Amino acid sequence: MNVIKEAGVDGGGGVSREDLALINEQSRRELTAEEVYTFSVRLCDNQVDREQERFPEETLKQLAELFVGKCGVFDHKWSAREQVGRIYRTELVRDEHLRTIAGDAYCYLKGWVYMLRTEGNRDLIQEIEGGIKREVSVGCSVKRAVCSICGEDIHDRTRCPHEKGREYGGKLCWAELQEATDAYEWSFVAVPAQREAGVLKSLRELARREPGCRAELEALEKQARAGRRYLEGLRREVVRLGGLAEPALEAGTLERIAGQLEEPELEALKAAYAERLEGLYPPGVQLAYGEARRETAGRDEVFRI
Template sequence: MDKTILDKINKFTRRKLSEDEVYVFSVILCDNDIDRDCERFSDEALEELKERFIGRTGIFDHEATTVNQNARIFDTELITDSSRSTAYGKPYRYLKAMAYMVRTDENKNLIAEIDGGIKKEVSISCAAAKRICSVCGCDKSIASCAHIKGRKYGGSLCHTILSGITDAYEWSFVAVPAQVNAGVTKKYSEDDTVKAQAVQQISEADEELRRDIRKLAYFSGGRAAADIASLSAANLDTHGLIELRKAFERQCGKGRAEVQLGVNEKEAETNDMFSMRQEG
C-alpha cells in the first residue's frame, strides 16, 4: 500500500495503523445526474461535498448510532467522465471517495460482502440550502412555483437542483439508493500501488532529464541558454525530453556520460546557481 494512503488514514487515528490493519476501498458517493427522486446536485454542490465528506463516517441505512459505524472516508476526488452525458445533456461528473476500515473479527464478514459485491449501494446524507427548480430557477427552499418534479415541460424533465451545501452528515450502505450509480467501485488493490509507483518513477526520470538538459545548455551557451532550455523542457513529456537532450548532446559534441565540468566552469555554474537561488 502506498505510504501516502496510510498517512492520510492515520490523520484520523489515535495511533499509526499499519497496512495489515486496514481494509481500503473506493466508493462513488453521488453525481450530477437526475436521481430517482428527480433531484440532482449542481457542480458547485459536488465541489462542496468533496471537501465536506473527508473524515465522514460510513454506517448502515442512515441509522446514526455509534454501533452502526463501520468505515471512514479519508480522501475524495471529483471526476468528469467525458464519455458519458447526464439526462439533461451535460458531461457526467461524480464524487469518488476512498474509505477505510480497521480489520477485526467482527467486520471480516462485511469485508467479504464488499469484495463479493453484496454490500455495494450507498446513499449520502447532507444539507442543501438551495433547492432550485430546473424549469424556472425558483428556489423552492424559500418560495414555491407551479412546476412539478417528474413532469416534462417543453420536452425537459422537471427536477430539483440541490446547491449551497451547508453540511455533510454521513454515508450509508443501503439496499436501494436514490442515486443509481452510487456505490462501491472496487477494493483498493496492489495494482493501484504499482501504478502510483510507475508514475512516480516516470516523474523522477523526467526531472533527471531536465537537469541534464540544463547542464548541457549551460555548457553550450552559459546561464542564459540554460534558462531558456529549462523553460523549453518544463512542459515536455519523456519522449520530448529525451530528444531535446540528444540535440544538446550533439551540439556539445559529447555523450551524457562524458560531460564533465572543468574547475573554472564548475565554479562559474555554482556561482550562477547561487545567484539564481538568491534572486528567487
C-alpha cells in the same frame, strides 16, 4: 434542507504510503498498512436521480471537502454501534464523453474509506469483497433546491408552480441541489436513489497488489479509450443525421438525447434516421444518356426539313 442520496462501493485494495498518511490523520494512533482495509465508494453524481433531483458539479465540489472524515453506517442509523468505516480522501471524477440530461459533462464524487481489520469486521470485509455490500447512500444538507424550469425555490409554491418529474414544453422538471452546507454520513443501503452509486471495482488497486495484472489493465484501458472514441463518434453521427431528418429539433436537444443513449440505442436511432433520410432525399440518376438523346432528338424535329 437535509438530503439523503444513495450511491455505490469499490472493492478493497492495497494501502499506499500516501493513503496510510491520510488515514493516520483520522486515527488516534499510528496505524500500519496491515491493520487497515480500504475500498472506494461512488458517493453521488450529477445525474437526475430517482427522486428527480441532482447535485450540480459545484455542489459535488463542496461535498468533496465536507465528506472527508465522515463515517459510514447502516441504513442511515446514527449510532456509534453502526459505524463501519471512515472516508479519508475524496476526488471529483469527470467523464467528458458522457453527458447528463442537463447537458453538462458527467461527474461523480468518489470517496476512499478505511476500516480496521478486526475479527468483528471480517464478515463485512468479505461481503464487500463478494459484492454483497455494494450500494451506499449519502446524508447531507444543502441550502437550496432550485427548479430546473423556472430557477426558483422548488418548495416555494408562491414562486414555483412546477412539479418534479413532469415535463413542461418538452423539458423535464427536476430540483438542482445547491450550496452544500454539511455532510453527515454515508450508509450501506439496499436500494439507492442514485442509480450509479455504490462500491466501485478498482482494477488499479488490484494491479497495485498484483503486478501481473498491470499489462491486462493497460490493455483494458486502451480498449476503453477506443470504445469511448467510437461512442462519441456515433453520438455525433446520430446528431448530424437527426438534424437532417428532424429539422425542427435543435442541435442542443439532439445532443442531450444522444448523450443519454448507449451503443445499441444509438445504432438503432442512426439506422432509423438514415432510413428516413433515404425517403426524404432519394438518390437521383446520374447518367441518363438514353433520355438525353430522345429529348435532343425531339427538339431537333422542329428544324428537320
